[in-house]
Amino acid sequence: MASNNHSPPLEILVRGPEDFSLWTGPPFANGQPSIKLEKVKCINAKFSDDGSKLMVTKSNSLISVYDCRIAEEIRAFEVPNVVAAALSPNGTYLQTFQKPSAPQEKNVTLWSIETGAAVHQQSQKNMTKANWPAIQFSSDEATACRLATNEVQFFDTGDFSKGVVCRLRVPGVAAAELSSLPGSHVAAFVPESKGVPASVQIFACGNASQSQPVARRSFFRCSTTQLKWNHGSTGLLVVVQSDVDKTNQSYYGESKLCYLTTDGMHEGLVPLRKDGPIHDAQWSYSGLEFAVVYGFMPAKATLFDKKCNPLLELGTGPYNTIRWNPKGKFLCLAGFGNLPGDMVFWDYIDKKQLGATKAEWSVTSEWSPDGCYFMTATTAPRLQVDNGIKIFHYNGSLYFKKMFDKLYQVDWKPESPGKFGDIAELIKSLNLVQLEDKKPSGQGPPKSTQTSTKASSANPTTQKPAAYRPPHAKNASAIQAEVPNHRIYSPSFFLFLIVNINFQQYLSMA
Secondary structure (H helix, E strand, O other), X not given: OOOHXXXXXXXXXXXXXXXXEEEEOOOOHHHOOOEEEEEEEOOEEEEOOOOOEEEEEEEOOEEEEEEOOOOEEEEEEEOOOEEEEEEOOOOOEEEEEEOOOOOXXXXXXXXXXXXXXXXXXXXXXOOOOOOOOOEEEOOOOOOEEEEXXXXXXXXXXXXXXXXXXXXEEXXXXXXXXXXXXXXXXEEEEEOOEOOEOEEEEEEEHHHHHHOOOOEEEEEOOOOEEEEEEOOOOOEEEEEEEEOOOOOOOOXXXXXXXXXXXXXXXXXXXXXXXXXXXXXXXEEOOOOOEEEEEEOOOOEEEEEEEOOOOEEEEEXXXXXXXXXXXXXXXXXXXXXXXXXXOEEEEEEOOOOEEEEEEEOOOOOEEEEOOOXXXXXXXXXXXXXXXXXXXXXEEOOOOEXXXXXXXXXXXXXXXXXXXXXXXXXXXXXXXXXXHHHHHHOOOOOOOOHHHHHHHHHHHHOOOOOOOOOOOOHHHHHHHHHHHHOOOOOOOOHHHHHHHHHHHHHHHHHHHO
């Protein structure tokens, strides 16, 4: 485990309408971040998964790659009519998609960042979120594959000039997801066709030529799926979505959650205790447990182990988002999008809630790589007003806030969680830093004065707003205050006095 003294510094990418900057991450000196890389013109920017490279799209024909260690440009690629681009997980390759100008044109290119040369080209008619990047890599870049008609094709990542070295035959396959770490398995989704139910199948990459799945699950009423591998490549969560809800309970269709394991021990539905849609399902970074937010609002949240047994109930509320802390121990349960932005922070190891707060209008949210901070952002074009960044401590207390006229992107620079110390030690050192920041300079007032001042500032006395009283009632109160206390007058007496006073004022004005 890395020592705290040798942990890499946190960094934040902030992109506006025309350029981006790199900030130093928290803790901030004097409460404000410093700038590591000043404004660079761009239309998009994206880190590699390991944080070693930064891809910057400067125009529709120019893409630059930066080395994040020195924050300098190391390679530039001129790619006319580029529509999309992506880095491989370790920043070894750049993948680009160009708008095709002719049928069968090889418009997808894989570039070597080290040499700047094209190592592979292929044709692709269109690009969607489901089929991009066209070539998928495992986290260690040891395995690479692509989806083709009725098959999944594999490459030799050491030598792409060999072309396709292995083909996995899956008739009707519409989507495929390679496991990330290690890249030992691939999941394939085949939609319904001619009365045959849809299915998700898991294949071992080493035995791709045999075309025999190690696990399989079939289901009717399925339009789309989300395939989510755990770290370790032993389990797969499948969110099954149907456009039509047969029970007529939801306008948005119905969804269900399936769980498959590569050893074939589990192939079925996750036992959820409330009816309704699957809002979110995420694996922890250890790959040993997962959390699900599900059901009609107020939604329910439950933690499961890798055998699909419930571990912890997180309660119900306006939630649709789960964010696991990369160092373990903590998680954030939140409600973003069309929900009011409630956030609850949990220590799921000790099974206790740490704090609760709100981050209204948040579009993006993520933990810092060291697990000590949680950042939310309101960005355009999703929202054109109230753009800004909020950074919270691990327990939900607000640490930093900054507003922008227009903000398009905010990202932590990725780092391996193993480069940071144990989360308990990190939290202890973070608390010490907070105490140092709160110490007053100089001798200051006596301890009793400090205590009373702190109490008054933390809990200021707020005066309750008085109930509304009509003008005639206010005048009646003033008159009643002037009469002797030992006599009791009826309300009609005070009304008579008020009318008399108003009449006298009218005569004086006349």
